[in-house]
Amino acid sequence: MLMNGSVAIVTGGANGIGEAVARHLSKQEVKVAIVDLDQESIDRVVGEIKVAGGQAIGVKADVTSEADTARFLDETIAAFGQLNVVVACAGIIRDSTMLTLDKATGKVSKKMTIEKWNDVINIDLTGTFLTLRDAAERMVNGGWEGLLVPISSVNKVGQIGQLNYSSAKTAIELMPKIIIGEFLLRGIRNIRCVAIAPGYTETAMLKRMNQDVLNAILADVHLGRLISPDEIAGLIGYCMQNRALNATTIEITGGLCYPRGIAK
């Protein structure tokens, strides 16, 4: 796929990994739409991309809403004439163990709330589904070369305290094979799907994690540090250009090995 002149949508594009992807692609002359709930950050990122000579629009939208999803896709196509790449970065964490026991009695004192479960499933999983489904619809109908990039996580293997998040991210890992298998059956040849599964990445999301748990996890990263959002952005740019990458999930973790097991 040619970078120059392609059109990309990045959900969650106003901060963190999505912001780095939007900035990176705009430097390669990809026209980008930044979709997010955070209007102030949308304005900041769109403004800075334009000052640097790139082309960008911002759309405030909630990825859990079907109406918003249709709107941000249609506004992007109206602005730039086509759609080629969709990076579904919008996501949250709401960590909690499923059960918490009272130390004195050994009885259950707290449970993961239905709100924590639903918020993560709705934004991370259902939001990704809606973004990919409705983007693919428009790519098929428009006949444009397309790439769908859902964002999984290294925690797809099952992280204690993230039953909600790991469940969503393992489901996302399956999406490329299911979607491309379906496209093969249906004769849809113009769209690829490659999921990215980042390891622990230096964004605001990690500031909401238990920092002791994070430091313990970093001891198992061969690279010895958090990975940077720019390193993920560069990989997504490469995925655009290499048509052989398809129907797979690529891990980018700095070598997270869990030599002492997954349980932390």
Ligand SMILES: NC(=O)c1ccc[n+]([C@@H]2O[C@H](COP(=O)([O-])OP(=O)(O)OC[C@H]3O[C@@H](n4cnc5c(N)ncnc54)[C@H](O)[C@@H]3O)[C@@H](O)[C@H]2O)c1
């Ligand atoms: N940071 C990490 O270590 C890490 C690791 C693996 C995977 N990921 C995944 O990468 C993606 C980006 O994470 P990040 O670290 O950049 O997070 P972040 O919190 O820095 O950015 C997430 C963005 O998503 C937006 N957002 C949240 N809910 C939304 C909604 N309903 N509609 C539209 N936008 C919404 C937020 O406003 C924010 O701008 C997420 O899917 C996350 O699960 C992150």
